[in-house]
Amino acid sequence: MSEQAPILEMKKIRKEFPGVLALSGVDFRLWKGEVHALMGQNGAGKSTLVKVLTGVHRHDGGEMLLEGRPIRPDSPLAAQKLGINAVYQEINLCPNLSVAENVFIGREPLRLGRIDWKAMREKAREVLGRLNLSVDVTRTLSSCSIAVQQMVAIARVLDSAAKVLVLDEPTSSLDEREVAQLFKVVRKLRDEGMAILFITHFLDQTYQIADRITILKNGEFVGEYEAAKLPKLELVAKMLGKELSEFSQASPGEGEKSRTASVSAGELLRARGLGRRGGVAPFDLDLDGGEVLGLAGLLGSGRTETARLLFGIDKADCGEISVKGKPAQIGSPRAAMALGIGFCSEDRKNEGIFAELSIRENLILALQTKLGAFRFIAPKRQVEIADRLIRELGIKTPSSSGEAKQLSGGNQQKVMLARWLATDPGILILDEPTRGIDVGAKLEIMEQILNLSRAGLGLLFISSEFEEVLRCSGRVAVFKDKALVAQLAGPEMTESGIMRTIAGGR
């Protein structure tokens, strides 16, 4: 394979967004007839690299060569004309049109100046046949399964002179049978000489399909490996930017303290067989008062989906939850709040802070929601509550009436935490509370988490940083490929333990 020149070569690609260096000197090579997996954690730069390749973004430095010639596509259309096509997770087709039309729209066969529907249907059948897919091409796309829609998206791309095919998380909403069907098609295309760039969060799938793996971390190139020669554990380690030798020394850290300090205040939350199709496989989870339970896993492993189920944002389609020993129905966030559950989203900007509102208003929100809109909290009382929370959590602001957007990331995170504390919750779910804030603020947040658990709260702490999870948690639930695969406690609770669990398969 390597004897030939690569069909696509990206050299020292640099891409800068205002304030962020998304890619700093990333190399990527793709050969004809291979499936090349691009791996990396959140913020590694995978999607930016793909967007540069497909003409959504333009690179600021480095060069791209397609069949030895430099290219610089400035739109998805320009990239398509060069033979570079992408199929995304959120399928970019028109749900209201027929299967045949989705394959051919934009280049419909014409006859006497009008669209030749018959010819279009025939050609569509032919192209889909190449993918071993027999489907009524006159069906409306929205009536087809996601897997079929995925194939239609691929078929659309095939008809033009495609050289490079980018599959961005194509399997994230498919079941096993559908994944197998898709992989069959991918292998077929590979054998026909297509160069395929494959992105997935599923480690096992990577090994099933990929010939070669390129790993990115924080916008930097980590390395290019042959899949067969890269052990899974090493892949996980490289994605996290650790050396294998580091693991052995990793200590349980301060989690030990919280464990000893915690006086069990009784069972708070118990989930049995809770799951959601397309979200997370059924799992059992227990949380006691005064306990911090860490949820660890790679991006897309099902951590956030679990949190969303427990807070009622997504509805579970099976399983039971009980809160404080009583069976509970959590059908909405409101219901969850009534049961004393709070949730800080990982998406601070969009799902957390109201940037235009004052800090005080941000702090009062959840409490007001809990009380209902008609039991208005008097302004004086609002100020009291806000000032107390600002003091207790050490939010750095001159006054509670400033706009929330003026706060630093760490202080915004504290505001979100404080917002829930105002409602006096029994259970707090924190999804990536330490993401994107500086080290000092991280330590403060973690200190708060431990304080709260000492006060008897049950906390679920989600983080991509295994160190942080270990430092705060008394137990760790490990997620992989949308399922809870193990719960670690005591001496098993080390970074290497988590990684081995993730690498070890279900």
Next chain:
Amino acid sequence: MSRKGLINLRSLPSLVTLGLFLLMFGAGSLSFPGFFSLQNFLNLFIDNAYLLVLAVGMTLVIVAGGIDLSVGSMLALSTMLSSFLLERAGWKPGQVIPTVLAVGLALGAFMGYMIHAFSLPPFIVTLAGLYLARGLCYVVSIDAIGIKNEFWQGMANARIPAEAANSVSPSVIIALAVVAAGGFILRSTKFGRTIYAIGGNEQSAVLMGLPVARTKVGIYAISGFCSALSGIVFSFYTLAGYALNGRGMEMDAIATVVIGGTLLTGGVGGVVGTVFGVLVYGTIQVLIMFQGTLNSWWTRIAIGFLVFLFCLLQRVFEAGRGKSGKDGSAGPASC
């Protein structure tokens, strides 16, 4: 969109509309002597030709997921311009008609450009167009201008024999030609299919490499053209230009399109349904006229009721479509 596709959910709403029309026309025929006649049926077209022209343009806009609130005012502006140029400026019909149509096309294209280039909501931009065009009417003339031009008078009085003693006006021929053109565009041209794609998912349409910008400007230009043409047809009917013409007519056009089964969310619908929608609208008016004691405002109440009903119907269809889509979306987790 095969023969099989013609009886699927997409065309079901317009079949419901056809059924409704037949039901209403049948009920009228049984209740009122003299109601059931070919001429009475043809009169529906004669009396609503201008609305049909307006509604065809509106259908294109709504299929693309947009809305055009300016059409009523544009119609008024078109009647004002026509009458002014004919009567005050002394232009010939051969000059007036192309000019008026060009003005409509240009104003529509301008609104389309604003909507696309600055990603403004069509609702707001065409609302601005509504005020602008209505205001321009008064710039042309504050008073109504009667049209005495021979060609216009001729078009108003001419009757084209349809069958036996029955006949239609030239306006009907114009309206039907517009319907045919609209149908052809939507069904058989790349431009038309792009309209459906934009209505289905605009983001996808862009990523699929379709000419979204050009198409969006195009549909508002066509809607502008249709409202200008509709104004000319309207002035054949009324033989006057008046700044208060066509007030609220944009709502009539939207209502007939919705009753005709085109989804307000875009992506589904067509001009055949719109024809049925206009027929239903016309029949309600005739029924109320024949009934004799009801105020003509009852037309509005009936239309309002029907729009509610059809929006509800659309929701049911959408829910049906959504469900069938979700069935297949199984995830890796199963219970």
